[in-house]
Amino acid sequence: MNYDKMRADLLAAFSPTDWEAYNFLMNWIREQDFASRALNVGDTAPDFLLPDADGRLVSSEQLRREGPLVISFFRGGWCPYCTAELCTLQAAKQEFEDLKANVVVLSPDTRHFPREMKRSFGLDLQVLADVDHGVAMSYGVLFSVPEETRAYYTSLGINLGERHGSSMWMLPLPATYVVDRSGQIQNAFIAPDFTIRQEPIEILAAVRRLAAES
Template identity: 85%
Template sequence: MNYDKLRGDLLSAFGPADWKAYEFLVNWIREHDFASRALNVGDTAPDFLLPDADGRLVSSEQLRGEGPLVISFFRGGWCPYCTAELCALQAAKQEFEDLKANLIVLSPDTRNFPRDMKRNFGLDLQVLADVDHGVAMSYGVLFSVPEEIRTYYSSLGIDLGMRHGTSIWMLPLPATYVVDRSGRIRNAFIEADFTIRQEPIEILAALRKLAAES
């Protein structure tokens, strides 16, 4: 499954208000240079313990001890670009497993939202709830949603405070990391434009390179 094609289909459905909000947010994120604050290749990846869609705690330290760990931050099940990305990852899931890699996806969505999203889109991925945005903050990919975008999302019926269980509206930048067994980041993708995601084929290439180096 090709994410870029899915992205093009979604962008083609944009109306004037959508384009205005999209351009505002992307330009605002770039102007504040949030991506430059994110962890990158060579940095130590902070370990974490988060609940999955069924409430079971998942340890990143344990997963990376089993093999390379792929961590993908996404905005939530309400975002069509995020669900398109997850569907693309789902289609490549067997290839990740063949490379002995653990793939986890993190969202600030809490309560029943991760489980409902998995069911609605037929996903068999490890979806973790980044409760109180702690992991996104530790990776440097978190930003506070500007008032203009909060108003726009509210007009669409999207209440991030309710979904996240907090009155403070915050979101992660789209970011994907490949972490080795020692906890070092070996590949990083951080993007200001929330419609752009790393293709699974690129993540798999990074995993194959890591395997060859090992």
């Protein structure tokens, strides 16, 4: 399953209003230079303890001690680029497991939203709720949604405050990290453009390099 092909199909359906909103947000994010603040290769990955879609707490420290840990930040089940990315990760899940790698995907969506998304798309990935945006903040990938984008999302019926359980509209930059057993980041992909994601084949290559070094 190829993410770039899915992205091209989604972009082809953009209306002029969609393009206007997209270009505004992309220019704003680049002007703010949010990506430069994100953790990168060589940094220590902050550990976290977050609830999964069924409310069970998942420890990143425990997962990384079992083998390479892949952490992917996504915007939520309302975002078609995010769900496309998760479907590609789902398709590669067995390959990650064969390499003894754990994959977790983090979203600010809370309550029933992660569970509904998993059911809708047939996912059995570990989807974790980044409650109050704490983990995205610690990784440096969090930003406050500008008013113009908030108005656009509201016009589409997307209420991030309701989905996140917070009056503050905040989102993570899409980002994927590969963390080793000691907690050091060995591979990082940070995307200022929310339509661009790292292909699973590239993540798997980073995991294989790490497994070979171990």
